[in-house]
Amino acid sequence: MEEREISQAVIRRLPRYYRYLGELLENGVERISSNDLSKRMKVTASQIRQDLNNFGGFGQQGYGYNVKYLYTEIGKILGLEQHHNIIIIGAGNLGQALANYADFEKRGFILKGIFDVNPTLADVSIRGVPVRMMDELEQFVRENDIEIGVLTIPKTKAVEVANNLVNNGVRAIWNFAHIDLNLPENVIVENVHLSESLMRLSYNISRYHEEHKESK
Numbered sequence: 001m002e003e004r005e006i007s008q009a010v011i012r013r014l015p016r017y018y019r020y021l022g023e024l025l026e027n028g029v030e031r032i033s034s035n036d037l038s039k040r041m042k043v044t045a046s047q048i049r050q051d052l053n054n055f056g057g058f059g060q061q062g063y064g065y066n067v068k069y070l071y072t073e074i075g076k077i078l079g080l081e082q083h084h085n086i087i088i089i090g091a092g093n094l095g096q097a098l099a100n101y102a103d104f105e106k107r108g109f110i111l112k113g114i115f116d117v118n119p120t121l122a123d124v125s126i127r128g129v130p131v132r133m134m135d136e137l138e139q140f141v142r143e144n145d146i147e148i149g150v151l152t153i154p155k156t157k158a159v160e161v162a163n164n165l166v167n168n169g170v171r172a173i174w175n176f177a178h179i180d181l182n183l184p185e186n187v188i189v190e191n192v193h194l195s196e197s198l199m200r201l202s203y204n205i206s207r208y209h210e211e212h213k214e215s216k
């Protein structure tokens with residue numbers, strides 16, 4: 001397939017296609033038209049066709065999409081056919097909740113280690129993965145081919161820890177701390193901010209009330 005830049009907007013929609021196609025597969029559906037997929041996903045059929053055309057268009061006229069093929073191809077595009085070794089830094093509320101989420105492994109993300117500075121957590125294991133102290137971090141990262149560091153530490157520590165991870169070879173950061181990390185360009189960062197999502201919800205609630213005021 002010809003290499004071309006895919007817009008971030010399309011990339012953001014791909015995981016949702018992947019999830020719907022995965023559910024169809026689980027239900028034994030072998031093919032689906034863009035119209036059917038459109039009804040299920042509440043996205044226009046033309047948007048679906050446009051999005052999926054980015055990857056050479058897997059659909060066939062009069063046949064629709066081969067669900068398994070499309071699921072596999074999108075999985076490949078998302079890099080999910082490879083294993084990614086991850087570590088979590090910060091074994092507090094959020095770090096432990098993430099570590100407990102077994103579905104990551106299903107998608108190829110292998111939780112190799114959990115780190116913290118709090119010695120009272122040194123005896124804790126989550127799904128068989130022990131919490132290690134930070135003085136073990138550098139060696140652990142080098143020896144375990146760690147690709148992704150998950151930051152669930154206070155924001156005041158996040159920049160220093162992120163730099164430390166990068167200096168030891170970590171190439172991607174899943175950042176939950178509410179701070180911009182400003183890392184070198186070759187480091188991939190994905191910021192997750194639940195509070196921003198909540199603000200969008202709040203905005204939509206306000207807008208809904210505003211729009212329905214007159215009809216009351």
Ligand SMILES: NC(=O)c1ccc[n+]([C@@H]2O[C@H](COP(=O)([O-])OP(=O)(O)OC[C@H]3O[C@@H](n4cnc5c(N)ncnc54)[C@H](O)[C@@H]3O)[C@@H](O)[C@H]2O)c1
Nearest residue numbers: 090092093094116117118152153154155157176192193194
């Ligand atoms: N992005 C989001 O949507 C979201 C949601 C909730 C929390 N958060 C953020 O995630 C972070 C963790 O939140 P929490 O509720 O789990 O906090 P928490 O206090 O329960 O856990 C933080 C953990 O980090 C450890 N820690 C502190 N400094 C460290 C360091 N230098 N190295 C390693 N470990 C260190 C602490 O010992 C503690 O166990 C905070 O920055 C919080 O603001 C983000």
